[in-house]
Amino acid sequence: MAPTTLEVSGLTKRFGGLVAVKDLSFVLRGGEILGLIGPNGSGKSTAMKSILGVEPPSEGSVKLDGIELAGLPAYRVARHGVGLVFQHSRPLNRQSVLENIKVALLPDRLTQLVAGADADAKARSIAERVGLGAVLDRKPPTLAFADLRRLELAKAIARHPKLVMIDEPFAGLTMSEVAVFSDLIREFRDEGRAVLLVDHNVKGVAALVDRVLAMYLGEKIAEGTADEVMRDEKVRRVYLGGALGTAARPETAFHDAVPLLQVEGAGVVYGKALALQDVSLHVHEGEFVSVVGLNGAGKTTLFNAVSGLVPYSGAIRWAGESLKSRSAASIACAGIVQCPESRELFGDMSVRENLDLGGNALPDDARAERLEWLFGLFPILENRQAQLARTLSGGEQQMLAIARALMMKPRLLILDEPTLGLAPVILETLSQALEKLRNTTTISVLLGEQNVTFALPHADRVYVLDHARIAWEGPPDRFEEEAAAAYL
Amino acid sequence: MRAMFASRLVWIGIAMLAAGALLPLFASGYVLGLLTVAFYTAVFAMSWDLLFGFAGEVNFGPTFLIGLGAYTAGILDARLSPHISIWLCVAAGAAAAVIGGLLLALPALRLRGPYFGLTTLVAVLLLQSFIVVFAGLTGGEIGLSVPDVMSIDANTNYWIAFGFMAVSGAILFGLSRSAVGLILQASGQDSVQAGALGFNVVKHKLAAFVVSAFFSGLAGALMVFYMGTASVGTFVDIAVGVQVIIAAILGGRRTVVGAAIGAIFLISMGELLRPLGELATLIVSFIALLVILFFPDGLLGILRGGARS
Numbered sequence: 095m096a097p098t099t100l101e102v103s104g105l106t107k108r109f110g111g112l113v114a115v116k117d118l119s120f121v122l123r124g125g126e127i128l129g130l131i132g133p134n135g136s137g138k139s140t141a142m143k144s145i146l147g148v149e150p151p152s153e154g155s156v157k158l159d160g161i162e163l164a165g166l167p168a169y170r171v172a173r174h175g176v177g178l179v180f181q182h183s184r185p186l187n188r189q190s191v192l193e194n195i196k197v198a199l200l201p202d203r204l205t206q207l208v209a210g211a212d213a214d215a216k217a218r219s220i221a222e223r224v225g226l227g228a229v230l231d232r233k234p235p236t237l238a239f240a241d242l243r244r245l246e247l248a249k250a251i252a253r254h255p256k257l258v259m260i261d262e263p264f265a266g267l268t269m270s271e272v273a274v275f276s277d278l279i280r281e282f283r284d285e286g287r288a289v290l291l292v293d294h295n296v297k298g299v300a301a302l303v304d305r306v307l308a309m310y311l312g313e314k315i316a317e318g319t320a321d322e323v324m325r326d327e328k329v330r331r332v333y334l335g336g337a338l339g340t341a342a343r344p345e346t347a348f349h350d351a352v353p354l355l356q357v358e359g360a361g362v363v364y365g366k367a368l369a370l371q372d373v374s375l376h377v378h379e380g381e382f383v384s385v386v387g388l389n390g391a392g393k394t395t396l397f398n399a400v401s402g403l404v405p406y407s408g409a410i411r412w413a414g415e416s417l418k419s420r421s422a423a424s425i426a427c428a429g430i431v432q433c434p435e436s437r438e439l440f441g442d443m444s445v446r447e448n449l450d451l452g453g454n455a456l457p458d459d460a461r462a463e464r465l466e467w468l469f470g471l472f473p474i475l476e477n478r479q480a481q482l483a484r485t486l487s488g489g490e491q492q493m494l495a496i497a498r499a500l501m502m503k504p505r506l507l508i509l510d511e512p513t514l515g516l517a518p519v520i521l522e523t524l525s526q527a528l529e530k531l532r533n534t535t536t537i538s539v540l541l542g543e544q545n546v547t548f549a550l551p552h553a554d555r556v557y558v559l560d561h562a563r564i565a566w567e568g569p570p571d572r573f574e575e576e577a578a579a580a581y582l
Numbered sequence: 583m584r585a586m587f588a589s590r591l592v593w594i595g596i597a598m599l600a601a602g603a604l605l606p607l608f609a610s611g612y613v614l615g616l617l618t619v620a621f622y623t624a625v626f627a628m629s630w631d632l633l634f635g636f637a638g639e640v641n642f643g644p645t646f647l648i649g650l651g652a653y654t655a656g657i658l659d660a661r662l663s664p665h666i667s668i669w670l671c672v673a674a675g676a677a678a679a680v681i682g683g684l685l686l687a688l689p690a691l692r693l694r695g696p697y698f699g700l701t702t703l704v705a706v707l708l709l710q711s712f713i714v715v716f717a718g719l720t721g722g723e724i725g726l727s728v729p730d731v732m733s734i735d736a737n738t739n740y741w742i743a744f745g746f747m748a749v750s751g752a753i754l755f756g757l758s759r760s761a762v763g764l765i766l767q768a769s770g771q772d773s774v775q776a777g778a779l780g781f782n783v784v785k786h787k788l789a790a791f792v793v794s795a796f797f798s799g800l801a802g803a804l805m806v807f808y809m810g811t812a813s814v815g816t817f818v819d820i821a822v823g824v825q826v827i828i829a830a831i832l833g834g835r836r837t838v839v840g841a842a843i844g845a846i847f848l849i850s851m852g853e854l855l856r857p858l859g860e861l862a863t864l865i866v867s868f869i870a871l872l873v874i875l876f877f878p879d880g881l882l883g884i885l886r887g888g889a890r891s
Contacts, residue, residue: 148774168777177778184772188836189764197764202781204789207760263674 096530098124098175098256098288100145104154105164107137107144111525114140116312117154124256126277127289128321129299132309133332133544134514135390141309142259142292145169146178153161158257163224169202177255183246192217192230194245198252217252222542224248224278239366240271247278258282259290264298265390266367276302294388295581296324308332334546334578342554342569347377351413353537355430355506359408362395369395370406371562377506380536382528383550384570386581387559391431391511393542396559397508400540401425401432427455429505435514437495445475445494448483452501461501468497471527490519493527500531506538507531513545521548528552546573546581590886595751595839599802602744610709618736618808620849621743625750625801627829627841634827635836636758637790638770639691644826646686647679649709649818651799653720654678656728656812661722663729672803679799680792685789691784692723695788703820712819725813732807746804750797755838757793766790775812828870834882838878843881 100122107115108428115137122128132138143149147157147168156163159382163171172178185194195217221227224244229237234245243266250258263279264272276525291299296306300320308316308329317327321330353376362370370392377383387393399406402422410417415426426432440448450469453461466518469476472493478486492512498509513521525548531537532552543549550556550570558566558577566577584750602621606614630644655675659668690701713720720726757763767775769783776783806812816822825848833844848866855862877883 144780148777167782168774169780169782172778172780180775183775186764186767186771189767193764198779200765200781202765202785204762204785207757207762249775253780269767392850430714542626 097286098159098476099155100257100288100290101159102145102154103157105141105144105151105156105437106153107140107149113153113312115144115309118309118312118314119154120288120307120314120317121259122290123160124286124288125281125283126305127291127303129288129296129303129306130292130309131296131299131323132292132510133294136309137312138292138309139189140259140312142261142290144436145257145259145290146176150348153364164169172253172255173202175254175256177250177253177258179243179246179250179258179263181265183242185242185245187233187235190231190233191226191241191245192221192490193235194234195220195226195248195252198249208543217528220248222353224251225274226475233498237366239266240268242366243267243275247275250468251282255287255428257288257290259292261292262390263293273428294390296320296329297579297581300324312466321453329546330578334574334582341551343381344569345378345381345555347554348381350379352376354379354381354413355540356411356414357396357400357408358411360396360399360405360410361407362392362399362404364395368562370399372408373562374408374558375557375567376540376562377540379538382532382539382541382552382554383557384541384543384553384555385557385559386543386546386549388581391544391559392562394510394558395562397432397434397542400508401430406435426502429503429509431502431504431506433499433512435511437491438496439483439491439495439547442482444480444482446479448494448498449475449501452498456503464503466500468500471530472497474523485512488518489516489523492516492520494522496524496527499535504537506541508542510542512541513543513548521545524548525551590880591755591837591839594743594843594882594885597754598839598843599748602748606737606740614736614740616849616853617846618739618743619805620846621747621803622801623753623826623829623849624747624810624842624859625797625846626826627833627845628754628838629797630826631835631838632754632758632790633794633840634830635838636766636770637787638767638773639787639791640696640699641702641794642699642827643704643706643790643823645818645820646702646705646709647683647795647798648802648822648826649706649713650682651675651679651711652691652806652812652817653726654728654799655790655803657719659728659730659807660726662890668730668732668807672800672807673802675806676800678798679795679802681793683795683799684788687788687795691787691791697705698809706818706820706823706880708819713814713818722813723814725811725815727811728806730807731810732804739824742804743808745770751838751842754793758836758838761787762786828874831874832870832880834880835882837882840880840882843858847881 103119105115105118118141130138137392140149144151146393147166151164154164158174161174196213198215199216200209211332221230224247226241226244229241234242251364263275267275279289291303293299303320306320306323307314308323310332315328316323357373357375359371361371373396374419386391398404402420402425404418412428449465453464456464474490475493475497486494512524529552541549550573553570556568556573558565558581569578583691626648626885633639633641655671658666658671658674668854686705688699710761714722720880732742765781766786769781769786773783802817829844829848851866852862855865
């Protein structure tokens with residue numbers, strides 16, 4: 095029997111005007127593991143969903159062993175031998191693990207009221223194989239996070255797919271669990287299946303993959319072995335920003351004895367997943383600190399903990415005082431203002447109304463003064479005052495979100511992924527505004543970014559957040575040399 | 583664990599049925615008449631639970647299906663009696679509900695999120711307007727009186743309703759626990775993943791809708807020949823639909839049995855408190871609100887108590 099072959103050619107997926115995947119082509123054979131990597135928004139997940147037919151491709155072809163799959167609904171693609179391990183799953187909580195696996199073994203028929211006689215034995219052997227043997231009769235809500243992931247694996251391989259796609263195979267797992275899962279994934283390969291791993295960076299899957307395909311802004315930018323891709327100029331530029339000029343001020347330049355913000359040993363757990371683990375960092379008055387980390391590293395969780403939006407362990411102090419018992423609103427009033435990744439603008443209000451709401455607490459003259467200053471910082475907003483926020487371009491919306499946050503007269507401005515989904519030309523404008531903010535005010539900035547090119551030039555200090563922990567801390571000019579390996 | 587849970591539900595169902603079977607020995611005709619209505623409502627609620635609890639689709643218009651069944655049966659009988667058997671009318675009612683349900687669900691199930699529910703809501707309003715506008719055929723706002731009834735004996739009517747509820751309940755419960763029921767639950771919970779496992783989600787949900795429509799229409803048609811009249815206020819009005827929905831959630835969704843308990847509870851309470859006049863509705867609604875707020879698993883959840891793992 096000839097080995098399985100997945101041939102993707104010219105795959106394109108558009109959402110309205112947005113091209114999420116552009117002319118993607120690659121070949122994946124049975125007995126091979128391909129890593130599909132790219133930063134957030136690069137189109138890797140969309141590509142995976144297009145192969146399965148969850149998001150039907152706009153153009154191009156997806157052939158598995160010569161059979162055209164593009165255009166088929168997901169359930170038919172699945173029956174042609176494609177399995178997908180979802181990152182987030184919603185198992186049947188009132189059925190046992192064994193029954194959950196059995197569901198995956200059922201035929202898609204309305205007349206089959208009873209599972210086949212061999213279903214039980216099959217389900218048991220699959221469970222054994224992925225290491226669920228001990229928890230067969232438990233219900234999913236009582237399972238540990240890793241076991242829930244095992245259940246997803248079990249369901250995906252129940253029908254012996256020729257192609258297995260795994261979304262972020264190791265997200266939320268401990269080191270020893272990663273090793274076990276790696277072995278399982280290697281077994282899939284050794285059985286002759288084609289395996290596609292989708293992840294944020296090469297590092298996470300390097301030990302496992304035969305080849306890596308890197309995507310950025312919907313396009314393939316590199317393909318080769320893990321080493322080759324890590325050495326690739328384009329990849330390095332996307333992840334590390336290439337050669338950067340930085341103007342970091344040494345920490346000794348800040349004279350406050352107690353840093354304005356101190357985070358000590360902070361931890362956050364979402365359900366069963368560890369979102370933040372023993373994170374310590376500090377920000378001085380007037381300092382610009384960047385936290386770089388890939389999607390899912392824990393940046394937003396960290397910021398939400400500081401803003402009092404999620405419960406945490408450890409201590410967070412503001413000007414020396416614990417924030418633990420304070421509400422999100424009182425923290426915001428104390429001067430910590432977060433500008434979230436999702437921007438949260440009032441779309442059906444004008445630019446001016448959005449800004450006025452931000453400055454709601456200010457007296458009239460102070461608000462007018464503040465507005466004047468902000469229009470100096472973001473001149474484009476002055477011309478757009480009457481326009482509805484949702485009709486602004488992505489870049490303008492981001493500027494408005496930052497401006498609205500600044501209207502609240504923060505002492506610490508938290509910016510979460512301001513560059514997400516923005517075109518490079520907008521980044522330049524945003525960059526200039528941040529530079530001005532840094533040089534002309536005493537506002538401290540805590541910037542969370544996966545785009546290193548954007549995060550490094552302004553930063554006085556940089557933290558690298560990786561899998562819920564701080565992996566590196568230092569000045570931006572030492573980043574590429576010391577932290578790049580942890581980041582690629 | 584599951585075996586115990588399942589058997590527990592079955593036992594609760596059997597205990598209910600036993601109580602229902604013994605009741606005619608000592609209950610008055612008034613109580614039996616009340617329960618007859620409650621049993622039909624129980625079937626409405628159980629059919630609704632199959633869609634909401636298992637397929638994950640909120641059908642705001644159970645009365646669209648019920649009304650189609652009831653009015654089709656009623657109109658046929660009113661026009662053709664005595665040349666037609668009422669059982670033929672009942673069968674036609676069930677068939678009309680299935681066809682109407684299919685015509686509605688085919689396009690509506692392609693919609694996502696709350697739009698399916700909204701479509702079903704609009705369908706009820708359409709049916710209601712149709713009945714009012716074509717008063718010559720349907721009896722309009724005054725209602726349609728049908729010449730035939732199944733029986734004038736309270737006991738007989740009770741047994742028909744009771745038997746019908748028991749059989750429908752057993753079928754719906756069995757379906758929900760079957761392999762198909764599992765696929766339906768998986769589709770309701772995460773349709774993308776169900777698709778990735780090779781299940782045609784639309785097909786399974788459509789089948790659930792058809793089954794739900796069949797039992798709703800059948801129950802509606804039977805109830806017409808118990809009451810001898812069909813009116814918008816008893817079969818089609820949004821308020822009736824809301825009562826069916828509340829019954830299912832109050833009793834305990836995703837259990838089928840719970841929906842029946844909820845319906846019987848709701849109808850009985852309403853009647854018990856009737857001397858209080860308008861206050862009765864208020865009290866029943868308030869109890870329903872409390873249960874939904876504090877016991878999301880409904881009356882059955884309270885009954886099962888510590889059975890949850």
